[in-house]
Amino acid sequence: MxxxxxxxxxxxxxxxxxxxxxxxxxxxxxxxxxxxxxxxxxxxxxxxxxxxxxxxxxxxxxxxxxHPRIIDAIKRQADALATADPKHAILARGRAAQLVVEKANLTGGEFEKVFFTNGGADANENAIRLARLYTGRDTVLSHYRSYHGNTGAAIVATGDARRTKNQYARGHVHFFGPYLYRSEFWASTPEEESARAVRHLERVIESEGPETIAAILVESIPGTAGILVPPAGYLAGVRALATRYGIVMIADEVMAGFGRTGRWFAHQEDGVIPDLITFAKGVNSGYVPIGGVVIPPAIANRFDDQPFPGGLTYSGHPLGVASIVAAIEAMGDExxxxxxxxxxxxxxxxxxxxxxxxxxxxxxxxxxxxxxxxxxxxxxxxxxxxxxxxxxxxxxxxxxxxxxxxxxxxxxxxxxxxxxxxxxxxxxxxxxxxxxxxxxxxxxx
Missing domain, CATH: 3.90.1150.10 (Aspartate Aminotransferase, domain 1)
Incomplete structure (x- = not known):
């Protein structure tokens, strides 16, 4: 000390x-x-x-x-280049994106690019934007027991009571996820809870109209809502419904990602590959504010010839991305x-x-x-x-x-x-x- x-x-x-x-x-x-x-x-x-x-x-x-490796990386980057416009290329930003994509693809994903943000809330915000632009649809489905951040769409996607004084965004519908200890589905086993929760989600999709739904946004393991580990088959069921109805599945890994659950991403335990992954927090242990969205070619390529209508002054900030590189390498080596x-x-x-x-x-x-x-x-x-x-x-x-x-x-x-x-x-x-x-x-x- x-x-x-x-x-x-x-x-x-x-x-x-x-x-x-x-x-x-x-x-x-x-x-x-x-x-x-x-x-x-x-x-x-x-x-x-x-x-x-x-x-x-x-x-x-x-x-x-x-952690000395992360602190040293931040210091070295500050000495070399402390800030940079997101439109320029810097080595640390490219390397950080590469490492995040590698971890996202460990269980068979085909992710390719990262859109960097300032944290988890605007990662979810931009994932929602990507899903809406990609599908041409508007509605976003998310759990009642959830927290996705405190920016415009992210706080309305949040299911807990904090959203009720912040309802400024459009097109959000909530549904109940699995929580066997306080089951909404009169379930007595994990298998019943999983099957009934998936069926409940399908009824919500049918009732809202599949053709109107852009995304299903779920925390792989809802964190602030109670660390609600989904029963076996639930995330796979969500994935199947998203595929069936042409809906983008967004896995919010802001809290659960980067080792928190004993896997690089929590959804990897369930053998599920979402369409978009959001991250922040553990990617660099919060040493510098940063987050992002991991994007597969199918969605990224949509913007090859049309501009993506979103951006942040500090997207991929040099100090943040340098800390990501050091953190991921240290987590692997140690x-x-x-x-x-x-x-x-x-x-x-x-x-x-x-x-x-x-x-x-x-x-x-x-x-x-x-x-x-x-x-x-x-x-x-x-x-x-x-x-x-x-x-x-x-x-x-x-x-x-x-x-x-x-x-x-x-x-x-x-x-x-x-x-x-x-x-x-x-x-x-x-x-x-x-x-x-x-x-x-x-x-x-």
Whole structure:
């Protein structure tokens, strides 16, 4: 840990409270955690208090903090050329696109090009634009339980309640995806849930009119909505419907992609090849804002002789693409994706199941892949009603007090650490989870 100036702790807090306007927040009551630095899976404040990061910030710090190869790549690119108009060619941009395409094609895809964006929201925005232009249709279908970003079309494609105050875009229809623990389809097995969810989607397509539908936009594994791992056959069913009706299937891999689930892309586990893939977050662990859309020739070639009507000043920003090259190469050389798969199977999954077995009246469900898990909490096992908001607030506060940086969403604890976490560090994190859950039960009694 570098030498810290403790007086900066209060200064950072006060400046934030006075001058920073925060997303998704009522401003007056905010009590932000102050961060001064980080290394690996740990962060610290100016007073030297350390936090084990089980959140990866917003599920994007996949390789953790202070990775030297990424930092050095950013520095070298800044020295050589710190910014460049997207219409020019730079080596790092071409190399980054090449590497992303290679990972997208690992399971038989035929992707060829990347349109770079500033992040995940505008990646989804431009994927929707591509689908509409390619098909000549307008409607976009997406899950109710989803989050796709906070730009015009992306927030309306989002299914959760945050869209309701942001309905400024046209042509969006929502449908229910699979979620066996709270099934919308009266299913009792994963097979029933998958089949009935696919049939529900087909009825929506039929009811809306297939000839009007440009795209089906789905997170390969819905993340913010609850890390809802789809049952076997579901994504294949979506793919089959998209093919049957001439609809573009867009896989939103912004949160699930680049190793988070123990695969380079989450949909690769299901043997499905979408028409477009969106990405951001883990592609460079958030060291510089960047995202993009991976495009196959069939769609890219449509714009060989007609201009694509979209663009961003910082598309393929030199510092961003240089960080992508370094991140993908480091993840491959250091076995980081394989570590995520191993830790998920050998440490996170078993520890989550042990919590569920020990606290059956509090832990209703656990689910996940790789370093992408959710612990769903309930007020009681029979009703499955979520705990009161104040209980979740106490849980979060207790975890922070113990030196764990959590990801708490609604009635869930998302277990989403950097992919470089060790089994011992997972055990440390679950020790904190167990202690705070025991405290909740003690408080209730």
């Amino acid at each position: 570098p030498e810290l100036a403790p007086g900066d702790q209060q200064l950072a807090f006060e400046l934030d409270r006075q001058h920073v306007f925060h997303s998704w927040s009522a401003q007056a009551g905010r009590n932000p955690v102050v961060l001064a630095g980080g290394k690996g899976v740990r962060l610290w404040d100016f007073d030297g208090k350390q936090y084990l990061d089980m959140s990866s910030q917003l599920v994007n710090a996949n390789v953790g903090y202070g 076995g980081i994706v394989e570590n995520a798969a191993r830790v998920g199977k050998q440490a996170i999954g078993p520890a989550a199941e042990a919590l569920k077995a020990k606290y059956p009246d509090l832990v209703g469900d656990v689910r996940g892949r790789g370093c992408f898990w959710a612990i769903e909490l309930v007020a009681d096992a029979e009703s499955r009603a979520p705990p009161p908001d104040d209980v979740m607030a106490r849980l979060r506060a207790a975890m922070l007090e113990r030196g764990l940086l959590p990801f708490v969403q609604n009635n869930r604890i998302h277990v989403v650490p950097p992919l470089v976490i060790t089994e011992d560090e997972v055990a440390e994190g679950f020790g904190h989870y167990e202690a705070v859950l025991a405290g909740v039960l003690a408080h209730a009694s």
